[in-house]
Amino acid sequence: MTDATAGLHIKSISCTRGYRDLFTDLDFHLCPGQVLRVEGKNGSGKTSLLRIMAGLAQPLEGEVLWQGRKIQHVESDYLENLLFLGHRAAIKYELTPLENLCMAKSLHGSKAENGIEEALYQVGLFGFEDIPCGQLSAGQKRRVALAQLFLTRARCWILDEPYTSLDVVAVAMLENLFTQHINNGGMLVITSHQPVTLQAGEQYRLVLPKTELEALV
Amino acid sequence: MSISANNAPSSFSAFIALIKRDLMLSYRHRNELLNPLLFFVIVVTLFPLGVSPEKTLLQTMAPGVIWVAALLAAMLSLDTLFKSDYEDGTLEQMMLSPHSNALLVLAKIISHWLVTGVPIILLAPLLGLFMFMSAEGVGTLMLTLLLGTPILSLVGAIGMALTLGLNRGGMLLSLLVLPLYIPVLIFSANAVDASMAGLEIKGQLYFLGALLVLSITLAPLAAATALKISVE
Numbered sequence: 001m002t003d004a005t006a007g008l009h010i011k012s013i014s015c016t017r018g019y020r021d022l023f024t025d026l027d028f029h030l031c032p033g034q035v036l037r038v039e040g041k042n043g044s045g046k047t048s049l050l051r052i053m054a055g056l057a058q059p060l061e062g063e064v065l066w067q068g069r070k071i072q073h074v075e076s077d078y079l080e081n082l083l084f085l086g087h088r089a090a091i092k093y094e095l096t097p098l099e100n101l102c103m104a105k106s107l108h109g110s111k112a113e114n115g116i117e118e119a120l121y122q123v124g125l126f127g128f129e130d131i132p133c134g135q136l137s138a139g140q141k142r143r144v145a146l147a148q149l150f151l152t153r154a155r156c157w158i159l160d161e162p163y164t165s166l167d168v169v170a171v172a173m174l175e176n177l178f179t180q181h182i183n184n185g186g187m188l189v190i191t192s193h194q195p196v197t198l199q200a201g202e203q204y205r206l207v208l209p210k211t212e213l214e215a216l217v
Numbered sequence: 218m219s220i221s222a223n224n225a226p227s228s229f230s231a232f233i234a235l236i237k238r239d240l241m242l243s244y245r246h247r248n249e250l251l252n253p254l255l256f257f258v259i260v261v262t263l264f265p266l267g268v269s270p271e272k273t274l275l276q277t278m279a280p281g282v283i284w285v286a287a288l289l290a291a292m293l294s295l296d297t298l299f300k301s302d303y304e305d306g307t308l309e310q311m312m313l314s315p316h317s318n319a320l321l322v323l324a325k326i327i328s329h330w331l332v333t334g335v336p337i338i339l340l341a342p343l344l345g346l347f348m349f350m351s352a353e354g355v356g357t358l359m360l361t362l363l364l365g366t367p368i369l370s371l372v373g374a375i376g377m378a379l380t381l382g383l384n385r386g387g388m389l390l391s392l393l394v395l396p397l398y399i400p401v402l403i404f405s406a407n408a409v410d411a412s413m414a415g416l417e418i419k420g421q422l423y424f425l426g427a428l429l430v431l432s433i434t435l436a437p438l439a440a441a442t443a444l445k446i447s448v449e
Contacts, residue, residue: 057449079315088306094245106234107314
């Protein structure tokens with residue numbers, strides 16, 4: 001964590017929910033090639049922190065900096081480099097996986113090298129591309145959302161519970177993808193109640209409501 | 218950078234893609250679209266039964282009745298504008314898109330108007346005939362609806378965006394939006410009245426046009442900002 005201007009800087013942010021302090025004075029850098037796992041009990045503010053990092057919510061105090069500048073000031077540059085997948089997967093049940101991904105792709109303006117069909121193949125939904133998402137299982141819907149990871153060029157991935165309702169094969173596939181992303185100089189912020197085993201990059205752990213990062217080997 | 222170089226065309230393609238997607242979603246939910254339209258037709262057809270089938274009376278009432286029904290139908294249809302996108306997280310992804318939020322909101326409003334406003338305009342001549350309106354009257358009615366219903370969608374989008382996060386936003390929505398709808402109602406109904414009396418209607422149409430231009434330029438910006446607050 002040396003270069004002060006590369007990557008994402010969470011600058012002394014505090015967050016409250018109602019009258020309860022979730023965390024105060026949280027301060028850390030996330031540089032290319034680093035992984036941050038956010039842990040903590042239910043209601044400890046994991047999702048709030050991730051939403052603040054994505055710029056969807058405002059912290060009570062402090063600010064988020066991208067490449068040394070406030071994310072509000074470099075909005076389009078930051079957003080082009082950001083992929084945020086929250087609890088709600090933004091999948092329309094009436095549309096097919098193909099249509100859903102087409103929309104996601106044009107919303108984010110990503111110029112993917114491999115196409116959407118390739119991404120669906122990667123997440124194991126080949127043959128399901130023309131079935132409305134409403135008829136897919138929970139795990140398959142999740143896979144549709146996660147197929148965006150194969151389409152994006154974003155360098156900073158913020159994923160809230162990506163493993164929810166995924167099977168062992170899909171989790172392994174995701175971990176593979178994460179490793180690749182990190183090795184290519186990407187950044188990853190992830191919350192998960194399941195263990196995450198990545199063979200790459202510098203890995204840190206933040207256990208809310210503590211504000212110290214722990215380095216993982 | 219290459220990304221910023223082709224930002225403009227890709228913003229436009231996102232705009233088109235969003236309109237297409239919303240039209241496709243409406244097509245797959247076409248039953249829901251019928252409700253406001255049925256309401257529009259039923260309200261107008263009940264008037265001759267409830268008040269009086271007398272020709273001159275209906276003729277005098279027609280512009281006001283049809284416009285009030287159209288306005289209420291437009292308000293009924295607002296509910297579908299952002300709700301499902303808010304609930305399934307699509308709105309969050311829209312806010313996180315590098316494209317201008319106002320542009321994307323405008324795309325949503327346009328597709329909403331295409332599936333709710335346009336059918337009202339197309340049904341209006343039929344209802345005009347029910348109410349013994351003259352041919353010029355029907356023509357002006359369609360013209361005012363063409364200028365007026367987009368204003369209803371645009372202004373309604375601001376109200377909808379503001380009340381999205383609230384549990385019972387319906388009441389508040391009407392309070393917020395109705396006062397802003399009233400100028401449209403007054404000028405439109407008055408224009409139809411005047412044209413049936415054979416008077417000049419340019420003034421009213423210019424005013425409606427001005428309101429339309431104003432709301433096209435400002436409403437998407439306001440609605441996008443309101444959505445940002447609602448998503449938070």
